[in-house]
Amino acid sequence: xxxxxxxxxxxxxxxxxxxxxxxxxxxxxxxxxxxxxxxxxxxxxxxxxxxxxxxxxxxxxxxxxxxxxxxxxxxxxxxxxxxxxxxxxxxxxxxxxxxxxxxxxxxxxxxxxxxxxxxxxxxxxxxxxxxxxxxxxxxxxxxxxxxxxxxxxxxxxxxxxxxxxxxxxxxxxxxxxxxxxxxxxxxxxxxxxxxxxxxxxxxxxxxxxxxxxxxxxxxxxxxxxxxxxxxxxxxxxxxxxxxxxxxxxxxxxxxxxxxxxxxxxxxxxxxxxxxxxxxxxxxxxxxxxxxxxxxxxxxxxxxxxxxxxxxxxxxxxxxxxxxxxxxxxxxxxxxxxxxxxxxxxxxxxxxxxxxxxxxxxxxxxxxxxxxxxxxxxxxxxxxxxxxxxxxxxxxxxxxxxxxxxxxxxxxxxxxxxxxxxxxxxxxxxxxxx
Amino acid sequence: xxxxxxxxxxxxxxxxxxxxxxxxxxxxxxxxxxxxxxxxxxxxxxxxxxxxxxxxxxxxxxxxxxxxxxxxxxxxxxxxxxxxxxxxxxxxxxxxxxxxxxxxxxxxxxxxxxxxxxxxxxxxxxxxxxxxxxxxxxxxxxxxxxxxxxxxxxxxxxxxxxxxxxxxxxxxxxxxxxxxxxxxxxxxxxxxxxxxxxxxxxxxxxxxxxxxxxxxxxxxxxxxxxxxxxxxxxxxxxxxxxxxxxxxxxxxxxxxxxxxxxxxxxxxxxxxxxxxxxxxxxxxxxxxxxxxxxxxxxxxxxxxxxxxxxxxxxxxxxxxxxxxxxxxxxxxxxxxxxxxxxxxxxxxx
Numbered sequence: 198x199x200x201x202x203x204x205x206x207x208x209x210x211x212x213x214x215x216x217x218x219x220x221x222x223x224x225x226x227x228x229x230x231x232x233x234x235x236x237x238x239x240x241x242x243x244x245x246x247x248x249x250x251x252x253x254x255x256x257x258x259x260x261x262x263x264x265x266x267x268x269x270x271x272x273x274x275x276x277x278x279x280x281x282x283x284x285x286x287x288x289x290x291x292x293x294x295x296x297x298x299x300x301x302x303x304x305x306x307x308x309x310x311x312x313x314x315x316x317x318x319x320x321x322x323x324x325x326x327x328x329x330x331x332x333x334x335x336x337x338x339x340x341x342x343x344x345x346x347x348x349x350x351x352x353x354x355x356x357x358x359x360x361x362x363x364x365x366x367x368x369x370x371x372x373x374x375x376x377x378x379x380x381x382x383x384x385x386x387x388x389x390x391x392x393x394x395x396x397x398x399x400x401x402x403x404x405x406x407x408x409x410x411x412x413x414x415x416x417x418x419x420x421x422x423x424x425x426x427x428x429x430x431x432x433x434x435x436x437x438x439x440x441x442x443x444x445x446x447x448x449x450x451x452x453x454x455x456x457x458x459x460x461x462x463x464x465x466x467x468x469x470x471x472x473x474x475x476x477x478x479x480x481x482x483x484x485x486x487x488x489x490x491x492x493x494x495x496x497x498x499x500x501x502x503x504x505x506x507x508x509x510x511x512x513x514x515x516x517x518x519x520x521x522x523x524x525x526x527x528x529x530x531x532x533x534x535x536x537x538x539x540x541x542x543x544x545x546x547x548x549x550x551x552x553x554x555x556x557x558x559x560x561x562x563x564x565x566x567x568x569x570x571x572x573x574x575x576x577x578x579x580x581x582x583x584x585x586x587x588x589x590x591x592x593x594x595x596x597x598x599x600x601x602x603x604x605x606x607x608x609x610x611x612x613x614x615x616x617x618x619x620x621x622x623x624x625x626x627x628x629x630x
Numbered sequence: 631x632x633x634x635x636x637x638x639x640x641x642x643x644x645x646x647x648x649x650x651x652x653x654x655x656x657x658x659x660x661x662x663x664x665x666x667x668x669x670x671x672x673x674x675x676x677x678x679x680x681x682x683x684x685x686x687x688x689x690x691x692x693x694x695x696x697x698x699x700x701x702x703x704x705x706x707x708x709x710x711x712x713x714x715x716x717x718x719x720x721x722x723x724x725x726x727x728x729x730x731x732x733x734x735x736x737x738x739x740x741x742x743x744x745x746x747x748x749x750x751x752x753x754x755x756x757x758x759x760x761x762x763x764x765x766x767x768x769x770x771x772x773x774x775x776x777x778x779x780x781x782x783x784x785x786x787x788x789x790x791x792x793x794x795x796x797x798x799x800x801x802x803x804x805x806x807x808x809x810x811x812x813x814x815x816x817x818x819x820x821x822x823x824x825x826x827x828x829x830x831x832x833x834x835x836x837x838x839x840x841x842x843x844x845x846x847x848x849x850x851x852x853x854x855x856x857x858x859x860x861x862x863x864x865x866x867x868x869x870x871x872x873x874x875x876x877x878x879x880x881x882x883x884x885x886x887x888x889x890x891x892x893x894x895x896x897x898x899x900x901x902x903x904x905x906x907x908x909x910x911x912x913x914x915x916x917x918x919x920x921x922x923x924x925x926x927x928x929x930x931x932x933x934x935x936x937x938x939x940x941x942x943x944x945x946x947x948x949x950x951x952x953x954x955x956x957x958x959x960x961x962x963x964x965x966x967x968x969x970x971x972x973x974x975x976x977x978x979x
Binding site: 249438440472511512529 | 668673674735747765773787788789790817818819821822826844845846847848850851874884885886887888889890891892893894897899900901902903906907
C-alpha cells in the first residue's frame with residue numbers, strides 16, 4: 198500500500214467465502230502477514246449514497262452519439278444505414294456520486310458506458326472528464342486516462358482471462374502503468390483481494406477455481422487497482438445469484454464511500470439501480486426519456502415509459518401483504534434502432550400517443566428542480582394532460598404542425614445538468630426554486 | 631388433494647463423477663394439482679432444474695441415477711420404457727426453456743418446429759398441422775401468424791421467440807407445463823407480457839405449471855405454492871402467501887432480505903446471505919445451510935452441524951413444511967428479521 202491513506206489499508210470483510218465449510222467467522226489474513234503489517238480495522242457498513250446537489254460533476258456528457266454502420270452484403274460493402282445505438286444524450290455524474298442508467302436491451306445504456314470508458318469512439322458529441330475532453334482523444338493519449346476511468350463487466354465468466362492467475366489479472370494494470378516497483382506488486386494485489394473480501398493467499402489461483410460472486414469480486418479488484426475516480430459498472434450483478442447480488446452491491450457501496458469513487462451504474466434491474474443510485478436516467482432506443490433524482494423518478498414518474506417500466510417489475514413485498522398492483526401493459530417490442538420511429542421514439546408502444554408525437558420529437562424538458570422528461574404529454578400517472586404541454590414551447594399547434602403565430606422558446610437545448618429555472622407543468626409557466 | 635395431477639415422491643438424481651457422487655437432487659417430494667402453479671426457487675446448483683428435467687425424462691441415456699416416483703395422473707414416469715416416455719414427452723408434459731434462441735433450431739422455420747411437435751403425437755397431414763400451428767401462434771399473441779409461421783427463429787425478437795416456445799409447449803394441450811426460468815432472458819416489460827400470457831393460457835388449458843425461477847417477484851405473481859430448494863433438498867414448502875409472509879427457514883429469510891425493493895427504504899443496507907452456495911460433491915454435514923446461517927446460535931448444542939433436520943410442518947399450519955432446527959422461527963422472524971427487511975410492513979400488521 199503505497200499511496201492510499203493508512204486508515205484504508207486494513208479493510209476486513211465478514212462476508213467472505215466460506216465455501217469449504219470454514220467457520221462462519223471473520224475472514225482473516227492467513228500465512229505470512231509480516232510483508233504487509235496492517236492495522237486491524239473493520240469497515241462499517243455504508244448505506245446507499247445520497248444525492249449531493251452541490252457536488253461538482255466529474256463527468257459531463259453532451260449530445261453524445263454512437264452510430265454503428267450497417268454494411269451491405271457482397272464485395273463492395275457500402276454503408277446502407279446506421280444503427281443509432283445512442284442518439285444525442287447529455288448527463289452529468291457528480292463527484293463521489295452515482296448516476297444510474299436503466300432501460301431495456303438495445304436502448305444504448307451499455308454503449309454509453311463503453312463510450313465513457315472509450316472502448317468505443319463516439320460518432321459525435323463530447324465527453325468531459327474532470328476538465329479534459331476525451332471523446333476524440335487518440336489511443337496513445339488515452340493511456341493516462343485509463344487510470345482514472347475503469348470498468349466492471351457484467352459477465353464474470355468471460356471478462357477474466359482463464360489462462361492467467363488472479364495475481365496476474367489484478368497486478369497487470371500496476372505493471373503497465375508503472376505505479377509501484379515490481380517487488381511491491383504482489384503485496385498490493387493481496388491487499389486489493391482482501392479489500393474486496395477474498396482470501397489474499399489465493400492470488401496464484403485461476404479464475405475457474407472461484408464461484409461467480411468471487412469472480413465478480415476479482416473483476417472489482419482489477420478495476421480498483423489503479424484507484425480510479427470513475428467506475429463504469431455495466432450490469433455488475435445481473436449474472437449473479439440473488440443472495441450474492443446483495444453481497445456485491447454492499448461491497449460496491451462500501452468502496453464508493455471509502456475511496457470516493459463516482460459511479461456510472463448501468464443496469465436493467467430497476468430495484469437494484471434505485472438502491473444504488475441517487476440519480477437515475479431512463480433510456481429508450483438511444484435517448485434519455487426521463488432523468489431525475491431517485492425519489493421523483495420512482496414515486497412520481499412523468500414519462501409513460503418510466504411508468505410502464507416500473508409497473509412491470511414484480512414486487513415480492515407487495516405480494517407478501519396480499520396486494521397486487523395493476524400493470525400497465527406495453528404492446529409489442531422495442532422497434533429497430535436502424536429505422537427508429539419518427540418524432541417520439543416511444544410512440545409506437547405508447548398508450549398516450551397522438552398526432553404530434555409522430556411529427557415532432559419531444560425535447561428533454563426540465564419540469565422540476567432535478568427532473569427532466571421528454572414527452573409531449575408529461576404528467577403523473579393518471580394525470581397526463583389532454584393537450585401537449587410542449588406545443589407552445591416548440592412553436593407548433595396541438596397536432597404538431599408548424600404554427601405561424603407561436604414563438605418557440607429559445608432555451609430548449611440539450612444541456613447536461615439542471616438549470617435553476619424550469620417549466621412548471623401545472624401552471625405552464627417557468628418556475629424556480 | 632385426493633388426486634393430484636403430479637406427485638413427486640422422494641426423487642433423487644445422482645450423477646457419478648470421477649470425484650464422487652454429485653447429489654443434485656436428494657429426496658424431493660411435492661404435489662401439484664391441475665390448474666395450479668408451483669414455483670420452485672433456489673440458487674444456481676440447488677437442483678431446481680435437474681429435478682424438473684427428470685420429470686421430462688431428460689436424464690435417460692445419461693449416466694445419472696434417478697430414483698423415487700414421479701406420478702403423473704397415476705402413471706409413474708420413471709417406470710415407463712423409453713418408447714412410452716417418448717409418447718408422454720411433449721404430449722402430457724411439456725417444457726419451455728430459459729433461452730428461446732438456443733432452444734430452437736436455427737435451420738428450420740418456427741412453424742416447422744412447432745408443427746413437428748404436433749405431428750409427432752397426432753396422425754395428421756402437414757396442412758392440418760400448419761393450420762393448428764397458426765392457430766396456436768395467434769393464441770400466444772404473435773401478430774400476422776399466417777406470415778410469421780414461415781419465419782426463422784432469428785427473425786423473431788426475444789419476447790416473440792418465448793411466445794413461440796410457449797405455443798410449441800402447449801400445442802398438444804399437455805396436462806403439465808414446466809417453465810424453466812421462462813422470463814430470465816427477457817426485459818421487464820416483455821417479462822410482464824409473458825407472465826400475463828402464461829396465466830391466461832393456464833386458465834384456458836387447465837394445465838398445471840411448474841415455474842422454476844430465482845426471482846421471488848415472479849413467484850409472488852404467478853405461483854399458488856412455493857418450494858424453496860437448497861443443495862438438492864426442499865427446505866421450505868407451502869402456499870405462496872404463507873411462505874412470503876411467514877417464512878420459517880433462515881435461507882428464505884435471506885432470499886427475501888437480499889432483494890432491493892422498488893419502493894423500500896434506500897438508506898437501508900441490503901442484508902446478503904454470507905458465503906457461497908455449497909459444493910454438491912461434499913455438502914456440509916447436518917443442515918446444508920448451516921455454514922451460511924446467521925441464526926445458528928438459536929439452536930441448542932451442535933445440532934445444525936451434526937443432524938439434518940427433517941422437513942416437518944411449521945408452527946402455523948400443517949401445509950407449511952420447513953427444514954430447520956430453530957424451535958420458534960415465526961417469533962424470530964417477526965422479532966428480528968422483518969423489522970430489518972421491511973420496517974414499513976411491521977407497522978401494517
